[in-house]
Amino acid sequence: MGPSIAMISDFFHPVVGGVENHIYMLSAELLRRGYKVIVITHSHPPDRVGIRWLSPGIKVYHIPFVTIASSATLPEFFTFLPYFRNIILREHIQLIHAHGGLSSLGHEGILHAHLLGVRTVFTDHSLFGFDDAASILTNKLLAATLAHVDAAICVSHTGRENTVLRSNIRPSLVHVIPNALVVDQFKPHQPAKPVSETITVIVISRLAYRKGIDLLVATAPKICAKFPNVKFIIGGDGPKLIDLLQMRERNLLQDRIELRGPMKHSEVNDLLNEGTIFLNTSLTESFGIAIVEAACAGLYVVSTKVGGVPEVLPNDMISFALPEEDDVVRAMAEAIELVSEGRHDPQRAHSRIRNFYNWGLVAKRTEKVYDFAMNSEPTELPERIRKTLALGPFVGPIYLIMLVVDIFFFRVLEWASPREDIDYVHRDWSFDNFVQFAGQHTKKSEKSIENSEFSSVAVGSEE
Amino acid sequence: MSTETWERVLWKQQPFPDNYIPDSFLSALKKNANFRPYSYWPLSLASCAVTQHISILFIFLVTFVHIYDASWDPRILVWLSIGMFIVGYLVWEILEIYIFGTRLGDFTSLANALKSSVLVFLSLLALSPVLRTLTASTSSDSIWALTSCLLGLNVLLGDYTPPRDPKRIRERLTSVLSMNAAMSGSVVLASRLQDDISVFALMLFSIQMFALFPILRTRILLTPPATRILLTITLTGLSVYLTCKVSTIVTCILICILVFVTFAAPAMLVWSQKYKNELRGPWDVAVPQVR
Incomplete structure (x- = not known):
């Protein structure tokens, strides 16, 4: 103890x-x-x-x-x-x-x-x-x-x-x-998706300057132009949402870039399962849990090489880009090629992450x-x-x-x-004690119902 | 197991304690990466702009003192201002040719300049009775205090930076706040004067000194150092000469300020550079490069 x-x-x-x-x-x-x-x-x-x-x-x-x-x-x-x-x-x-x-x-x-x-x-x-x-x-x-x-x-x-x-x-x-992370919350798509023509790129981030949304705004149209089979789904909300909307409008990409708005943590896995590549354009990141979550859900990750990001995943699960427009496009091209050739195995990625990180x-x-x-x-x-x-x-x-x-x-x-x-706490909450007392109580009440003034005393010692 | 080398990764369980200090610890730290040390004389030369401005300020104050005690005729000041305006305009045009290589003979700009100067001239003339009685109900002490604050603000906020790109500054006003502070200071000073013509003369002079000269100065900053040094010496000499006729103490203060700004302040900046410690590393927020 x-x-x-x-x-x-x-x-x-x-x-x-x-x-x-x-x-x-x-x-x-x-x-x-x-x-x-x-x-x-x-x-x-x-x-x-x-x-x-x-x-x-x-x-x-x-x-x-x-x-x-x-x-x-x-x-x-x-x-x-x-x-x-x-x-x-x-x-x-x-x-x-x-x-x-x-x-x-x-x-x-x-x-x-x-x-x-x-x-x-x-x-x-x-x-x-x-x-x-x-x-x-x-x-x-x-x-x-x-x-x-x-x-x-x-x-x-x-x-x-x-x-x-x-x-x-x-x-x-x-x-x-x-x-x-809780590995079971982020599972790859079941059954495994066949390698399809369309490649969906997922971005989940707070839409703010520090998350590098400017880079995303600059590169998304270029990637769309270069790869006609690529589609973006962007989840999250923030001050830069307007920039993304304008970019989509200007480049007539309404059918290729989907904005999902703010999302609950429980919806993240479903969204991740819709895609094959996760793009992170952060300008600073001390750990980058979103990257690990995406990798755990079987996505291939493309990320800017900032802060602690280079440390979180082995090099064969992630492509790095400098925080520059051209380099992000280059890294994305690399990732799209890798994924469309079927060289990335989501199930394997998931089981690897299971060994890397757990609470x-x-x-x-x-x-x-x-x-x-x-x-x-x-x-x-x-x-x-x-x-x-x-x-x-x-x-x-x-x-x-x-x-x-x-x-x-x-x-x-x-x-x-x-x-x-001072009111001291003498006995702490313990699940085992609770089970024991509850068990005793049930047995007793079975024996003699009239003896039921024995209530759940001392389950904890709480005020 | 023991021969394994430490890797800077988080996903791997490594046979090292969590507080293990690798040899590469802080190796990505860059100190003073973008640091360009200043040298003394260029700094001193750059501070000439400040020196000029302070000299101008004192010339203006001395002029006010003389107009205030009626030892100078305001009409001479009006003519002097007009003369200065013409000289200034000529210098401006010469520098235009010298820096940008434009041809002389663009009469539309001359006509425009003439039109607006006549407009300012007339409106100032019309406003001077109003300005004269503006602060009639305020005590002189408050005015002196207010003026010192405003003129101090003017010196502090002034834009003394040499323009990076000479083409871009053509229409730019120097620090707007600074000019506004100086003009407000001159208005309250002028409101202490006795007659309309004095008010008018002082306001005209202050426009030359605080609104037009800073614009000309940004252009003078592009001329060779010799011109700038010569101009600085002329202006400081003039200001010291004029001030010493009014008050010895103020002259001493002025000389101290000028020496400090031109010679001591750059030396302090050069000296303090040894404390410069700029830390850069992978934790910095990256600057996205977007075309």
Whole structure:
């Protein structure tokens, strides 16, 4: 039995997205491996507030914080501490795992953790540059947080290099653990489609600049002109939708380019099954889960060679293009030729992906990082102060003040709300216990129905 | 198993720990890839545009002081402005021939220029009584403060960049905000003057200085360095000479500013380049190349 873990992030269910899904799947897998896992995130008024349970037994705390943009809360630095202390104590948490470089809740959790002797792990899911104002600010925030972290996880080797550069963290603390997918959700078309004349190219992406939709707009008409048997189906929504519509109108390609609009995650596999080639034109991508999903559904992948994309698939399952109009056309031509000659076997691709990526493996590797964090030497206060001051002549003192104020604030909380007054969780939810109790109950009620005041006591120990 | 080499892939289970640091770690990092270091003298030469602008600003201020205490006759200033306009127009045309190689004798543009200048001249004349009483209810102190802010804004926002493509700048106005700030500053200054002719003279002069000269300057920036240095020396000399007759302290400040802008500021920029640390790598957002 490993440590009790709290996942902390601004990004969690009911919002849908890569980080959200990662936290959920990892938590579920860790629960299966016998860990205790809770999730702390912000609330979604009016109805998703307080404590919620998600199948298969993930307890979610929704902290009443206001979000500013894209589901991120304001970096407040102190306001989380009362909630944090209470939850960590009552749930007997020994390790917190924060997710997302832009999640201020996660950052704050890491900054407070040392007060309660809790160890910290941080997962960075995205890539950032160094040359715009937003990046400079968020990189400084990240550096300040990661100075206090016991271990970090990145989803690709490129992401790791990026995180190390951005935050000045010791590279040996940073682990690379890729994302994974539920392989059974992405199956090739059954029965296997015969090699047909028409080749359908699938694009599923948020239609935004960073996803390289400009490249798609430039190359789609050229590919259509060059290969009369190629058809596009584009799924997704976003600000660049209008550009795609205009391109289709201008080139009279209404019958060759189909726009499906926004789609649910459950519809993705059906759409993927309609095609044979998946095109990804992203300009930046830390992992590129969409590529793996498409490959898993038996599609041949064409992608721009950016970020962590070159790392995710073996070279015979993917063709790379530079983010240039002509090169995308070239790579597409290569892929169309390969697919029309029947050299790509969807079933084989699917079974290969099954061996590459699964959440069980991710959880097993994450477990090792938890052990690494738990066994590392805790940073003492003088060392913390030294690290904080090393952040920079301007940020260092600011963070030092916050560190000191935080300690005093913690003392005040210890006095104002003593530990013995907290409602502790004594027994955790366990599916086996539930089955056992339910079984007993059924047997008893069979024996004597009048003895039915024995209800489902102590199924969990929840308030 | 142990002889296996590390690969930069995620799909393979490798016999290395997850925090293994390969030799190739950060090998894709490029530092200062697009970095072109500046050298001192070209920077100093480029800062001449700023120096010229500051000199012009002080010449304008001295002119205002003289008109304000009635030591200069505003009518002379009007004639001076007209003379400057004609000289400026000639220089403009000469540079047009020199840079673009166009033929002289295009009379439609001359007629147009004449028409619009007469229009501006007359409308300014008509407006000067209004401008004179514009801020009658405001105290002079507020006006001085307001003018300093506006003229400071003008210097800060000015467009001093040499045009990259000489053909493209022909019709472009220099930084619009900067010019607007200067014109507003001149209007409130002019509203402090006693009679209509003074207001008119000052406004006419400020149009020459702040609206027309910056346009001419972008073209002067295309001439050989010798011309630009000569022009800069003339203007700075004139401004220092005129200012020292009004106030010694202001002259000192002016000289300090001019030396700082022309010589010290470029040196600081050259010095600070050693801190330049531009990081590029595969994590950067790619720039799509679309024709």
